[in-house]
Amino acid sequence: MSLLQIEELHVQIGTQPILRGVELQVPAGQRLALIGPNGAGKSTLFHAITGLAMAQRGRISLDGQSLLGLSTHQIVRRGVGRSFQISQLFASLTVADHLRLACLSALGYHGGRGSGLLHRLTRLGDVRERVQSQLQALELDDVADTPAGQLPYARQRMLELGLALAVDPRLLLLDEPTAGMSRSETTDFVRRIDALARGRTLVLVEHDMPVVFDLADQVAVLHEGRVLICASAQEVQTHEEVRRLYLSRREATC
Numbered sequence: 001m002s003l004l005q006i007e008e009l010h011v012q013i014g015t016q017p018i019l020r021g022v023e024l025q026v027p028a029g030q031r032l033a034l035i036g037p038n039g040a041g042k043s044t045l046f047h048a049i050t051g052l053a054m055a056q057r058g059r060i061s062l063d064g065q066s067l068l069g070l071s072t073h074q075i076v077r078r079g080v081g082r083s084f085q086i087s088q089l090f091a092s093l094t095v096a097d098h099l100r101l102a103c104l105s106a107l108g109y110h111g112g113r114g115s116g117l118l119h120r121l122t123r124l125g126d127v128r129e130r131v132q133s134q135l136q137a138l139e140l141d142d143v144a145d146t147p148a149g150q151l152p153y154a155r156q157r158m159l160e161l162g163l164a165l166a167v168d169p170r171l172l173l174l175d176e177p178t179a180g181m182s183r184s185e186t187t188d189f190v191r192r193i194d195a196l197a198r199g200r201t202l203v204l205v206e207h208d209m210p211v212v213f214d215l216a217d218q219v220a221v222l223h224e225g226r227v228l229i230c231a232s233a234q235e236v237q238t239h240e241e242v243r244r245l246y247l248s249r250r251e252a253t254c
């Protein structure tokens with residue numbers, strides 16, 4: 001069974017249909033790149049999976065359990081971590097504080113269970129350890145006490161990747177993680193994603209074809225609210241309709 005299963009998914013924003021029958025199956029451990037022109041509905045699909053956009057019809061399930069109707073908080077608890085296309089950081093909050101908050105939330109510190117003082121202190125110890133190991137894994141330990149707003153852009157994106165990973169997700173959704181980076185920053189970032197996504201199922205919205213080739217086992221093309229093809233990167237590149245759509249778009253903008 002697929003870890004993520006999406007069937008006949010319809011999402012509209014206002015009166016505008018955005019997703020019009022999306023079908024997508026992502027087996028556990030697979031790395032899938034989701035590509036498609038701007039406005040195709042890629043971010044909306046991530047919003048729908050994470051409870052931020054409401055489905056009018058269809059099904060979304062994780063490991064056989066429906067995610068529809070759950071709050072974002074509940075979906076995160078089921079093991080879904082995501083990063084956003086637009087930065088979600090607090091400019092004046094330090095790197096370590098961002099990770100601390102994300103870890104506290106992931107450990108259920110604010111939840112009703114185990115609210116005794118001893119329990120909370122044990123948890124604080126867990127948080128310290130997790131933050132420290134995350135800082136190292138993200139190669140952000142030298143800027144732990146720097147406000148996020150003062151970090152170079154690529155390191156801000158790295159912090160956002162860390163926030164998505166704080167829940168130790170089974171399914172990691174990354175929305176254009178390398179957009180706006182230089183080639184060398186991209187190469188470095190892809191190396192980090194590759195290491196940090198190991199053992200997880202990854203869905204990645206990405207326009208940069210070298211990144212897609214480096215990271216993805218499969219590529220799905222979203223076009224006009226539907227998945228046109230889901231296949232290997234090689235197959236997608238030679239697919240007649242994909243070529244026609246992308247070529248006609250390029251010619252139209254020349």
Ligand SMILES: Nc1ncnc2c1ncn2[C@@H]1O[C@H](COP(=O)(O)OP(=O)(O)O)[C@@H](O)[C@H]1O
Pocket residue numbers: 013018036037038039040041042043044045
């Ligand atoms: N909050 C919103 N209000 C109105 N329209 C929106 C909103 N979010 C997205 N859209 C529209 O939905 C379509 C799909 O957007 P999006 O999912 O962001 O596409 P992609 O990520 O593939 O570029 C676009 O036409 C966009 O204008």
Ligand SMILES: [Mg+2]
Pocket residue numbers: 042043044085175
């Ligand atoms: Mg988008």
